[in-house]
Amino acid sequence: MKRRFAGLVAGLLLLSGCDYVKFALNAPHDRNVLAWSVEQRDFAFRHLEDIPSLKYHEMKVGAQTHAFAQGAPLGLSYDVAGFMAHQRGVALMVVVDGKVRLQQFGMGYGPTDRWTSFSVAKSFTSTLLGAAIRDGYIKSVDEPVTDVIPEFKGTAYDGVSIRQILTMTSGVKWNEDYADPHSDVAQFDKVTPVAGQEAIVTYMRHLPREAAPGTKWVYKTGETNLIGAIVMRATHKSLAAYLGEKIWQPYGMEKDGFWVLDTTGHEIGGCCISATIGDFARMGQFMLDGGRVTGEGPGGKPTLPDQWIAQATHTQAPIGEAHRGYGYQWWTFDDGSYAARGLFGQGIFIDPARKIVIASNADYPTTHEGPLFEERVALYRAVQQAVDAEQHVTGRAVVQ
Secondary structure (H helix, E strand, C coil): CHHHHHHHHHHHHHCCHHHHHHHHHHCCCCCCHHHCCHHHHHHHCCCHHHCCCCCEEEECCCCCCCCCEECCCCCCCCCHHHHHHHHCEEEEEEEECCEEEEEEECCCCCCCCCEECCCHHHHHHHHHHHHHHHCCCCCCCCCEHHHHCHHHCCCCCCCCEHHHHHCCCCCECCCCCCCCCCCHHHHHHHCCCCCCCCHHHHHHCCCCECCCCCCCCCCCHHHHHHHHHHHHHHHCCCHHHHHHHHHHHHHHCCCCEEEEECCCCCECCCCCEEECHHHHHHHHHHHHCCCEECCCCCCCEECCCCCHHHHHCCCCEECCCCCEEECCCCEEECCCCEEEEECCCEEEEEECCCCEEEEEEECCCCCCCHHHHHHHHHHHHHHHHHHHHHHCCCCCCCCC
């Protein structure tokens, strides 16, 4: 607590007079992000480490940085400036075959600033579960959840596999309505946890079942938080420590990142990693590189099980939308591309066929973001088409 308070004071002392006033006016004092105003979000999303109600664990960088080469500007038939303005975009980076081809910033944000991930963190968390399987901490995705979290015996999660949580097909009832203050997604962080138990386990063990396991897909942030709890229990490490060990340091992220904690001092598996736009792009490149980091053998040291990326990034569950599905906490498209997606406009898009990574951060004015997300998909399509035009490729499908 003393270190946290000292850090906050030191941070305030470094602010200019104008910035101090902005902090005093716009820094929220409530953990509930959904209750923050647009002005508070604009400020707080790049300053989460200075919000008194939030605590976090850091991922420290290693000795070397995975550098992106600078490529020629991408010949893009798309109004990028208009896109950034309409999206309230703060950062956009397009990397093709390891080269930065487009980079745009907005709202006073710069390349060394960090921004929060929201549910983009889900894809990080599922990747750590894959690492835990390779490391032998977890048997497989078909292991029953109760093997790792025995408190779920006799609950709606009894008989549910880790795979079914990964694909959000557990059959356990959950309300993800961001506009409803009584929804599960708004309430889970407010639970008083059982002593010695993660808050999310205390909350989720009382939920009812609405369908047989494996038969119904429902988007549930709570279940990604359970994946985080599974990884932490199995490895006996915090998510930030394990991410630092497996990816952040060995792959060469450029700046220390951090992961926001729940009320019991555990990382929120479904949300809130803060990193630079370059490091979000590096996570995408890590996936393109087959989950390998610097080390042994051709192409580096494998971090994930064989075939993990193929399974994680292809449709495991239908979501009721044509040409789209859900993998292991990755959103999938029929052309083989896939994406991490976070509230208020955060994203990492990956197209293995064209070696494309697109990282983006924004602060949408609303949680009703369907049209804004489709605008982002339109940008993805435009980049795919530009790369195809450069390579004189015709007839190749693009995302829908």
